[in-house]
Amino acid sequence: MVAVNVYANAGESSGSPSARTQSGQQGGNLGLATISCPDVGTQLSDVPDGARQDVDRQLAELDTQITAAYEKFAEAQDTEQAEAVLEPLEEQRRPTIEGIGSSIDQAGGQPPQGMDGMAPCTMRADDSTRQQxxxxxxxxxxxxxxxxxxxxxxxxxxxxxxxxxxxxxxxxxxxxxxxxxxxxxxxxxxxxxxxxxxxxxxxxxxxxxxxxxxxxxxxxxxxxxxxxxxxxxxxxxxxxxxxxxxxxxxxxxxxxxxxxxxxxxxxxxxxxxxxxxxxxxxxxxxxxxxxxxxxxxxxxxxxxxxxxxxxxxxxxxxxxxxxxxxxxxxxxxxxxxxxxxxxxxxxxxxxxxxxxxxxxxxxxxxxxxxxxxxxxxxxxxxxxxxxxxxxxxxxxxxxxxxxxxxxxxxxxxxxxxxxxxxxxxxxxxxxxxxxxxxxxxxxxxxxxxxxxxxxxxxxxxxxxxxxxxxxx
Incomplete structure (x- = not known):
C-alpha cells in the first residue's frame, strides 16, 4: 500500500502541517503527495491554425482546474478528504477536454485518439525511496x-x-x-x-x-x-x-x-x-x-x-x-x-x-x-x-x-x-x-x-x- 502524506498548503505557518497518512497518523517523513493528471497538451501534435487560440485557452483552463483542486487537496486532513477532490476535478476536466477535441474537429483537424480517457486524475506519492x-x-x-x-x-x-x-x-x-x-x-x-x-x-x-x-x-x-x-x-x-x-x-x-x-x-x-x-x-x-x-x-x-x-x-x-x-x-x-x-x-x-x-x-x-x-x-x-x-x-x-x-x-x-x-x-x-x-x-x-x-x-x-x- 502506498502511504500518502498530505500537507497543509503553503499559506500556513511552518511547523503546522495538517498531514495524515492512510493509517490516519502524521507522516512527516513519508514523502509528499500530489495530484497527477494526464498532460493533454503533449498529445496535440497537429492542431489547425484556426483552432490554436481556442485550444490554448482550454489547455490553460485545465491547468487552472488542477491548481484549484490541488489547493483543496493540500488542505485535506486525511486520505479520504484528499481523494474527494479527484471526482469533481474529473467532472471539470471532461467537458474542457471534449471542447478541445471539438475545436480541432471544427477547424478540420483530427483530435488525438483516447482524449476522453485523459480526464481522470490520480494521487501520487513523492517516492523518496526511489531516489535512493x-x-x-x-x-x-x-x-x-x-x-x-x-x-x-x-x-x-x-x-x-x-x-x-x-x-x-x-x-x-x-x-x-x-x-x-x-x-x-x-x-x-x-x-x-x-x-x-x-x-x-x-x-x-x-x-x-x-x-x-x-x-x-x-x-x-x-x-x-x-x-x-x-x-x-x-x-x-x-x-x-x-x-x-x-x-x-x-x-x-x-x-x-x-x-x-x-x-x-x-x-x-x-x-x-x-x-x-x-x-x-x-x-x-x-x-x-x-x-x-x-x-x-x-x-x-x-x-x-x-x-x-x-x-x-x-x-x-x-x-x-x-x-x-x-x-x-x-x-x-x-x-x-x-x-x-x-x-x-x-x-x-x-x-x-x-x-x-x-x-x-x-x-x-x-x-x-x-x-x-x-x-x-x-x-x-x-x-x-x-x-x-x-x-x-x-x-x-x-x-x-x-x-x-x-x-x-x-x-x-x-x-x-x-x-x-x-x-x-x-x-x-x-x-x-x-x-x-x-x-x-x-x-x-x-x-x-x-x-x-x-x-x-x-x-x-x-x-x-x-x-x-x-x-x-
Whole structure:
C-alpha cells in the first residue's frame, strides 16, 4: 500500500502541517503527495491554425482546474478528504477536454485518439525511496533529450550521488508541504563528473555568439506564458524572470515584441528569454505573497536576482548552421516533469567550479564560495518551416546525443545555451517556482525563448558561428 502524506498548503505557518497518512497518523517523513493528471497538451501534435487560440485557452483552463483542486487537496486532513477532490476535478476536466477535441474537429483537424480517457486524475506519492535506488540507465524507460554537444544532465541518480540521509538538514520552508524536501538536494562533492560532448567533425561550426541582456535587475516578473498559454493571464501559475524584450506578457503578439524595448546591450536583439524565478525558502514574504503566480499558487520566499546570466549561441559539431527564423519559439524542459516523467526534462543544476558534474533531478548543495548554476541547452534543430507547433515541441528537435547530427529533415540552427548563476547560502534552502502540484522539484525547471533578432544580426550570428569566430 502506498502511504500518502498530505500537507497543509503553503499559506500556513511552518511547523503546522495538517498531514495524515492512510493509517490516519502524521507522516512527516513519508514523502509528499500530489495530484497527477494526464498532460493533454503533449498529445496535440497537429492542431489547425484556426483552432490554436481556442485550444490554448482550454489547455490553460485545465491547468487552472488542477491548481484549484490541488489547493483543496493540500488542505485535506486525511486520505479520504484528499481523494474527494479527484471526482469533481474529473467532472471539470471532461467537458474542457471534449471542447478541445471539438475545436480541432471544427477547424478540420483530427483530435488525438483516447482524449476522453485523459480526464481522470490520480494521487501520487513523492517516492523518496526511489531516489535512493542504484542509478539505472533510462530510468522509467523514457528517453532523455540529447544535449546538442552542450553539458548533459544525467538521469535520475546518475553520477553516484546520494540524497541526504535521515539526519540531513531540511529545507527551511519544507514544512509548508509544497516542497522541496531533503531528498531533492545532493552535495555536489558526492557527484562524479558526467559531462560528455560529441566530437567535432571536419566542417563543424565552431564559433559562438554571445548576447548580453542583464540579469533582470529591473525586476520584470509575471506568471504568464506567452508561448504555451497566449492570451491567458497567470497561464504559468508560477513567476518568471525576464531578460531581453520588455514588452513580453501573455498578450504580446509578434508586432508587440518587434516594437518592444530590450535590456540587451545590442539593440538588434529584442528576443525574449525567460525562466522560473528561484526563491530562498527562508520564511520571508515576497511582494507577490498574495498574488497570482506567487503565494496564491504556492510559490513563497524571496525571489533571487541572478548574479550573472550568460546567453550564448553555439554551433553544430557536424556542420554549418542556418539562421533562425524570426519569432521562432522554443521551450526546453518540462514544467510538469514530476507527473509527466522525465522524457522532456532538460535542465542542468551544478555549482561554479564543479560544472563537469551536472544534475537533472536534484538541486546541488554547493560548498562555501561556490555558486548555484542552472544551465539550459536548447534544441538546435529546426524543421525548416514552422516557428511554433501545437505542442510547442515538434517544430524543433535535439541533435543526436552521440554524433551531434540533426534528425532527417531538420536543419541545424544556433544552439542557445542559458547559464544562470545565483549567490545563495550553502545548503538546501532554495527552489524554483513551479505549478503547485509539481512540488518545486528541480526536474520541472525549464526555459523559454522567442527569437526577435533583427534578420541582419541573426544572419551575422550564423556567419560568425560558421566561420569559427567568437562574437557578441
Amino acid at each position: 535506488q542504484p542509478p539505472q540507465d533510462g530510468d522509467g524507460g523514457q528517453e532523455q533529450p540529447p544535449q546538442d554537444g552542450g553539458e548533459q544532465p544525467p538521469g535520475d541518480g546518475d553520477g553516484g550521488e546520494q540524497p541526504p540521509g535521515d539526519g540531513a538538514e531540511q529545507p527551511p520552508d519544507q514544512q509548508n508541504g509544497n516542497g522541496p524536501e531533503a531528498g531533492d538536494f545532493v552535495d555536489i562533492n558526492s557527484v562524479q563528473p558526467n559531462v560528455n560532448r560529441p566530437d567535432k567533425q571536419r566542417g563543424a561550426s565552431r564559433g559562438t555568439f554571445t548576447t548580453k541582456c542583464g540579469t533582470n535587475e529591473n525586476g520584470k516578473f509575471n506568471p504568464d506564458n506567452v508561448i504555451a498559454a497566449p492570451g491567458v493571464s497567470n497561464g504559468a501559475h508560477h513567476m518568471h524572470d525576464y531578460v531581453g524584450n520588455q514588452a513580453t506578457d501573455a498578450f504580446s503578439g509578434d508586432d508587440d515584441l518587434a516594437n518592444g524595448d530590450t535590456t540587451c546591450r545590442n539593440q538588434g536583439d529584442k528576443s525574449t528569454y525567460y525562466w522560473p524565478v528561484l526563491r530562498l525558502q527562508n520564511g520571508q514574504d515576497e511582494n507577490d505573497a498574495q498574488a497570482d503566480g506567487g503565494g496564491k499558487d504556492q510559490n513563497v520566499g524571496e525571489i533571487q536576482t541572478p548574479s550573472s546570466v550568460t546567453l550564448k549561441f553555439a554551433g553544430n559539431p557536424t556542420g554549418k548552421v542556418v539562421a533562425m527564423p524570426r519569432f521562432l519559439r522554443i521551450i526546453t524542459g518540462d514544467a510538469k516533469a514530476l507527473t509527466n516523467g522525465d522524457v522532456n526534462a532538460n535542465a542542468s543544476w551544478s555549482c561554479t567550479g564543479f560544472e563537469d558534474r551536472q544534475l537533472k533531478d536534484k538541486y546541488p548543495i554547493c560548498p562555501e564560495g561556490s555558486q548555484v548554476v542552472r544551465t539550459f541547452n536548447f534544441q538546435s534543430c529546426w524543421d525548416g518551416q514552422n516557428t511554433d507547433s501545437a505542442n510547442h515541441r515538434t517544430h524543433v528537435a535535439f541533435a543526436d546525443q552521440e554524433s551531434g547530427a540533426c534528425p532527417q529533415g531538420f536543419k541545424a540552427i544556433p544552439q542557445l545555451v542559458q547559464r544562470i548563476v545565483y549567490d545563495v547560502p550553502p545548503g538546501p534552502g532554495f527552489a524554483v517556482d513551479s505549478f503547485p502540484e509539481q512540488l518545486h522539484k528541480p526536474i520541472t525547471d525549464h526555459g523559454d525563448f522567442i527569437n526577435v533578432f533583427d534578420e541582419g544580426l541573426m544572419n551575422r550570428m550564423a556567419k560568425c558561428i560558421n566561420s569559427g569566430q567568437r562574437c557578441n
